[in-house]
Amino acid sequence: MPGNKCQYFNCLKNTVKYLGLSMFRFPKDRTISEIWAINSASLLSLDVEKLYSRYLCQEHFCPDDFIYAYDKKKKKLKPKAVPFKFNLVVENQPSTSSGTK
């Protein structure tokens, strides 16, 4: 949907600018929703009902957290998937361990 922005701290990507980007709605599960809010370093003051109308983009999740539909056009998130924890140091880190499972 146009107008939906990723709520992850400093991301704010949307599907208008980034075609093909998948956005994932905050989960209904209160515990998991809170982890999403904490890890994305934003929206901490919102309650679960309000969080449920917010989105994070695919870039904050591990590829292993996605479930692909048979045609691979759409992906879903595993029910317990949580985004990476926001960390100021994480950018430009040399990737010595690509392919970690």
Ligand SMILES: [Zn+2]
């Ligand atoms: Zn994002």
